[in-house]
Amino acid sequence: MSGAETTYLAAAPENVGARRLGSVSVTAWLAGPVWLVSALLTWRWPDADDFPDTNVLAVGFVLIGVLLLGAAALRLLKERAAWAVALGAGLGAWEVAQAKLLALPRPFFGTPQDLLDVFITDWSKLGNSLLHSLGLLVVGYSIGSLLGIAAGIGLGRFARFRYWAHPVLRAIGPLPPVALLPLAFVLSPSSWLAGEALMALAAAFPVTVLTWSGISAVDPAFHDVARTMGASERFLIFRVALPAAMPQIFVGLFMGLGASFAMLVVAEMLGVKAGLGFYMQWAQGWAAYPNMYAALLVMSVMCTGLITLLFRIRDRILVWQKDGLKW
Structure with missing residues (x-):
């Protein structure tokens, strides 16, 4: 085995660790923008029906997005970053599929606004x-x-x-x-x-x-x-x-x-x-x-x-x- 190969193998674990740290950092910085995009879709895309608390839901998404950006800056997300991205994307997809497109049968499937309204009013x-x-x-x-x-x-x-x-x-x-x-x-x-x-x-x-x-x-x-x-x-x-x-x-x-x-x-x-x-x-x-x-x-x-x-x-x-x- 040549000296160059030995040097590469010795440094490989560090390279893998660096790539992992980099991927975690990218995911952490992605979480906030995903929630902000969901907020933008909720606010600017007109609802397919008269749903309650759409603006309140959009404000909630914005607040969560800002908090996640702050957590990424302070390196607090770590292993929770992927879940933050998945939840933001999932709620955004649910909002588009049901509140904007009515893709799922009602009343069996509500919207995020409906769920939020239950907690506000009941x-x-x-x-x-x-x-x-x-x-x-x-x-x-x-x-x-x-x-x-x-x-x-x-x-x-x-x-x-x-x-x-x-x-x-x-x-x-x-x-x-x-x-x-x-x-x-x-x-x-x-x-x-x-x-x-x-x-x-x-x-x-x-x-x-x-x-x-x-x-x-x-x-x-x-x-x-x-x-x-x-x-x-x-x-x-x-x-x-x-x-x-x-x-x-x-x-x-x-x-x-x-x-x-x-x-x-x-x-x-x-x-x-x-x-x-x-x-x-x-x-x-x-x-x-x-x-x-x-x-x-x-x-x-x-x-x-x-x-x-x-x-x-x-x-x-x-x-x-x-x-x-x-x-």
Whole structure:
């Protein structure tokens, strides 16, 4: 190999890195102009119908474009630059296809102006629905998670409890909670209580199974060493078994949270007369599809925020496994 080839190979990684940095910089500087072009199209191209808040939408696009230009100048975009470009181009394409050309069938597909108008004019009802959904979800999920952890401890540590509880778990746990919805609404004194019970059931099953699995997998030597030092059963549960089973417990908590989300929407659509699920059903009944899409967006933000919060708690508790589970 010649000296020139050796020099080129040695410098190749640096050249690749420079090209990558250059491409990221170009993408970052492109994000702002894409949003500004979308704003120009929104403002100057006449709408095909009388849509609300077109000028407000254009001003919003301009503000985002200016902020993105400032972020590019301060080198803050980095890996988010491509997503900023894609979102700006996607919203601009949606605006042209629907607000300017009416390419998609109405009323099933609205315009960006329609979605923005929902948040401007109906924000109080959306916010109230969000609070109802959060209250319903937090109570049901918390009760189900606590019961699941307690049942998992009992199954993993106490043979007599396992003898009686295991058959019940295998009979009821795998049933989809939505299948029990008619029975729950008949037996429960209120639809709210029925929804809470079904969400607790949805969360409890995966938490119970994963807690039991985690506690059963603890090395028996840990318990033996603790007993030789005079540890009580309470100490063995809360200071040995539970800390060792925490990774499995958090997997169960994530699974239970997803099951609770699904049960929340079903309960609100079919029985509980409040919340985002009820709002979506109301919007669909009146063919107010922009309102339905707005509720879906709010629900997505709520669910993503709760999962992110749970991940933050997990990373705080299991600091030695911070990168072991991705979100």
